[in-house]
Amino acid sequence: MSTPPSRRKPRTDAERNRARVLEAARALFAEQGYDVQMSEVARAAEVGVGTLYRHFPTRQALIEAAAEHRSGELLAFARETCLATPDGLARFLGHIGEVLARDRGMSEAIETAMGSTEPQGETRTALQAVAGELIERGQAEGVIRPDVTVADVNMIVCGLAAVIRNAAGDWRRYIEITLNGLHPR
Amino acid sequence: MSTPPSRRKPRTDAERNRARVLEAARALFAEQGYDVQMSEVARAAEVGVGTLYRHFPTRQALIEAAAEHRSGELLAFARETCLATPDGLARFLGHIGEVLARDRGMSEAIETAMGSTEPQGETRTALQAVAGELIERGQAEGVIRPDVTVADVNMIVCGLAAVIRNAAGDWRRYIEITLNGLHPR
Amino acid sequence: MSTPPSRRKPRTDAERNRARVLEAARALFAEQGYDVQMSEVARAAEVGVGTLYRHFPTRQALIEAAAEHRSGELLAFARETCLATPDGLARFLGHIGEVLARDRGMSEAIETAMGSTEPQGETRTALQAVAGELIERGQAEGVIRPDVTVADVNMIVCGLAAVIRNAAGDWRRYIEITLNGLHPR
Amino acid sequence: MSTPPSRRKPRTDAERNRARVLEAARALFAEQGYDVQMSEVARAAEVGVGTLYRHFPTRQALIEAAAEHRSGELLAFARETCLATPDGLARFLGHIGEVLARDRGMSEAIETAMGSTEPQGETRTALQAVAGELIERGQAEGVIRPDVTVADVNMIVCGLAAVIRNAAGDWRRYIEITLNGLHPR
DNA sequence: TATGAATGAGGCTTCATTCAT
DNA sequence: AATGAATGAAGCCTCATTCAT
Known part of the structure; x- marks a missing residue:
């Protein structure tokens, strides 16, 4: 009776977000080294911290990626x-x-x-x-x-x-x- | 606005304490690098933080010394x-x-x-x-x-x-x- | 470099919390003047200090608000x-x-x-x-x-x-x- | 066999010190209000903090004096x-x-x-x-x-x-x- | 009696991580 | 899946007061 069937992007969106975060992180890390706050990375990626943590469970994980x-x-x-x-x-x-x-x-x-x-x-x-x-x-x-x-x-x-x-x-x-x-x- | 008293240990010669702190700091720094807390240095030197700060007004000053x-x-x-x-x-x-x-x-x-x-x-x-x-x-x-x-x-x-x-x-x-x-x- | 987890209480609406903090602060300030600790305000508001600082980045900011x-x-x-x-x-x-x-x-x-x-x-x-x-x-x-x-x-x-x-x-x-x-x- | 009998100033010295402290305190308080550290007063009076405390057992006592x-x-x-x-x-x-x-x-x-x-x-x-x-x-x-x-x-x-x-x-x-x-x- | 070194309880603020929505 | 508010454990430093010398 409701819930239209529009689907087909979640995966894509997720991937896109992962990429955004990684890109933002690389840019910031390149400039300032790893002494950057997670929230700053998230902001630069225009994403919530939660999303950042979904893709990179740890500060270290992000750095490694x-x-x-x-x-x-x-x-x-x-x-x-x-x-x-x-x-x-x-x-x-x-x-x-x-x-x-x-x-x-x-x-x-x-x-x-x-x-x-x-x-x-x-x-x-x-x-x-x-x-x-x-x-x-x-x-x-x-x-x-x-x-x-x-x-x-x-x-x-x-x-x-x-x-x-x-x-x-x-x-x-x-x-x-x-x-x-x-x-x- | 005030500080209740407490007891602990006799006061030694000032220079001796400065040396103790420096020695403790050097030992800790040697082992772990400079990522050591001031309070840890004080504890290792068996001295109050205040004493530490008396001799080295700043974390940086201690490191430099x-x-x-x-x-x-x-x-x-x-x-x-x-x-x-x-x-x-x-x-x-x-x-x-x-x-x-x-x-x-x-x-x-x-x-x-x-x-x-x-x-x-x-x-x-x-x-x-x-x-x-x-x-x-x-x-x-x-x-x-x-x-x-x-x-x-x-x-x-x-x-x-x-x-x-x-x-x-x-x-x-x-x-x-x-x-x-x-x-x- | 990291912080172990802990549990406490569900997150309420942000505005509501801001209001809680402000209210608690006003009550305490009204009673005791501005010589009140940030942690005390947080406790009175039943909120973590972090939350307090999220809404009022500085002691002064809280007072002014x-x-x-x-x-x-x-x-x-x-x-x-x-x-x-x-x-x-x-x-x-x-x-x-x-x-x-x-x-x-x-x-x-x-x-x-x-x-x-x-x-x-x-x-x-x-x-x-x-x-x-x-x-x-x-x-x-x-x-x-x-x-x-x-x-x-x-x-x-x-x-x-x-x-x-x-x-x-x-x-x-x-x-x-x-x-x-x-x-x- | 030793210890020459020269005496007769302790009391006077003590009085003099008390006065020095009080004078220094007054000058500092006049300029900056009571938000002055005890050690600063002592320094201005060219006296040790201990001496200051001997004459004025408490910060408050000094202020009142x-x-x-x-x-x-x-x-x-x-x-x-x-x-x-x-x-x-x-x-x-x-x-x-x-x-x-x-x-x-x-x-x-x-x-x-x-x-x-x-x-x-x-x-x-x-x-x-x-x-x-x-x-x-x-x-x-x-x-x-x-x-x-x-x-x-x-x-x-x-x-x-x-x-x-x-x-x-x-x-x-x-x-x-x-x-x-x-x-x- | 004078000295000033020693003490340590706070106080403010930051930030990685969690979790309700 | 995304969001961002919430959390609280640290960490640095200050200063009134004590006490060995």
Whole structure:
């Protein structure tokens, strides 16, 4: 006798909202780091806090999701561009620098992740694999010391993040030096 | 508008209490970083919060005092030991690593300081001077690239702090690599 | 960094809660003046402090809201009743006396406001206008000296507040005397 | 074998300290009202807080002592000058105005005192007596209504204090009006 | 008797998270 | 599913008063 059958958007709406929140979060995190209030994110996403929490049950979850997103972009770039170049690792680090320089939150996340001993998400695993690949190629080319490992690159990236986050000098120079440190001889 | 009395413990010498607080703070900061409550520091020092605030009017003041203390130790070591060695810079970085590895708070402070554009305290200035000296000597010995500056070392230290703080690998290896990066050729 | 959950009481309509808080605040302020803790107000309103702060972001904001409320009542009375009477000013002062005698907070607010040189809210401005009107009428009737101004009435009210707040005698008598002082001759 | 017999000042020193404290307190209270920290008073008196507390066991006690001092001055003036004049009450109020205008703390104290139902100190009692005397003289001269009592003057003074403390207009005008209100007719 | 270091109970405000609507 | 009001545990800092020296 009532309730017209109009349906077919709930799922879509939900998805859309999730995306809005994530986008807003990324923008805010990029600008200010992770020290942002949940309510602020919700406001920026033009969504209620409740909705935010529906999609990301925890502050931490949101942060991770935002980081994961960026990591995905990073992975894509690494695969598409760095693997196709002779100086792949340099390209890789350079790109990471660019990203971190534009995304403060990411520089916070990277450090944390580098040190984390947790299961590692898919993306991060893949990223590590690419890094390994880049190292191997460099070694084959003779531009990277044979004893260099992914762990070494991780450390360098961790340091890079700190350098950028604290504006502690010219990060390109930092990359140049560390890269030089990875060179044979 | 008033405060009922209470009993507790005899009053010690003022300086002694200041020292107690500082010591307690340093211990806690070393273990957990600066994210420690003032009341926790007071409790660890077996002192009322009021006493803590008497000696360090602000959370920040306490943190700075603790950091200054460590910086002083660092400076002393740098002057006494590093300046007297041919591989001074390596010694210097190695020692910093040891210190940061045992003092999480310090690793947080160092990063912040590296990026800070503030006046710089006496100790830090002196530390920079020693670093410069070490670089010059290394350059004279031919073990450091002629274009290396104090800023470069600062960046490396900033990165080192992050690596250690996040347990992102073997920090000695990080030093080895970056030092290698500073080598000529 | 997080807050464990807890249970308590269903959420009511927002406006209703705002009103509850305001009401509780007014009651407490009326009884004890403004020297009341925020948590006490919250408790009286059967609301969490957070809720209180949601509606009134600052202690001062709450105080002002409470005062504004009373001022509104005052203005209404002044317009409706005092302007319709020959002895308007007497009625006005008498009513203020009644109000202040029942609301200690208000007597504190009035004094402060009298001395304040700030922009003046709408209500207060309107109140001043009514006072001016009442003075003029009294002057027309010949029961108020021609040199009397709103500033004079303000002073008298300021004094009235003090007299009432400190229970320094019979405030009706105070009004009688000052009113007499405003009489010609 | 030791301890030379030099004595004969402790008492004097103590008295001197008491005076210093009181003087410092009065100066500070006059300027800022009673919202001054005990330690600030002690510092201004160049004395330890302990000494301050030895002489004035309580914040309140200090405040009262300071007020008592001023009241004494007031009483002296009232007796010496006001009682010797035909327009004594006017002189009296005028002088109180001058005093309060220069001593914020006093304006706070007066109000409180006016409302207080406590035993009343000697000075205050004497002051009341003088006020009564002044009233009676005025009544004899025919410049004060026969129904005026000391309580009336108290109220007026209480109001005067508020007017001055809040800079709520021209207090001389306030006196003029209230004095006029006490006039016969 | 003088000193001032020590004490700790508050007081204001913030913010991650929950939950009634 | 969305909303945003509600919650209350912290956390920083102040200051009247006490008490060992």
